């Protein structure tokens with residue numbers, strides 16, 4: 001076993017014209033660890049996750065994945081290396097099943113009558129069944145359109161898709177924001193499952209309760225810089241709020 005982090009963001013900067021969105025930010029993520037990213041509006045959270053996941057390219061610093069320096073020109077390139085981001089809109093096709101959503105844009109094909117290319121529905125159904133079982137998440141009808149599902153179930157489908165494609169680093173943007181309390185609990189439990197599977201999770205949240213329920217560490221950004229980093233077991237809400245607002 002090596003001690004190197006799964007993801008190692010070192011001294012990363014990002015400017016948009018005259019605006020410094022990130023200024024020398026570092027963040028480490030280990031396998032089987034949940035790191036929360038907190039900070040006030042405009043602190044740089046979205047810019048940081050987009051820089052990790054290939055939407056933006058850093059102007060300075062470097063990103064290492066399992067020790068190797070990586071530069072992703074696109075989100076697809078980051079995905080190819082096991083970095084998956086789940087945005088708040090979840091990017092699901094509401095009229096399609098879980099299986100079809102898992103393979104959205106990467107549909108598996110098979111041949112009917114030995115020559116006619118058709119969608120491999122069997123493979124899609126099997127992937128849906130196995131992936132949701134792996135997440136210990138049960139829906140009554142696997143073939144129902146995901147538009148019928150609750151917010152927590154939809155979050156599970158988006159996570160399932162990332163898991164199916166072998167995400168090692170999962171980045172989640174406000175995964176519990178739009179959910180009621182029971183559904184928030186389900187998502188927290190899903191994150192715990194992913195952690196137990198040895199994946200690394202970074203999540204943005206404004207909800208300190210959720211952060212304290214699920215994270216190992218919290219990284220606080222303020223105006224594009226690292227305001228502080230704490231182990232959850234060694235901090236409290238007051239201290240985090242002070243780091244967020246400064247002064």
Ligand SMILES: Nc1ncnc2c1ncn2[C@@H]1O[C@H](COP(=O)(O)OP(=O)(O)OP(=O)(O)O)[C@@H](O)[C@H]1O
Pocket residue numbers: 016019020021039040041042043044045046047048
């Ligand atoms: N594409 C862009 N072009 C210009 N400026 C940008 C762009 N994206 C972000 N910024 C600026 O960079 C800074 C950091 O923004 P960012 O969206 O990363 O913050 P955030 O912490 O995610 O905020 P929020 O919680 O409001 O989503 C802000 O000053 C913002 O206006």
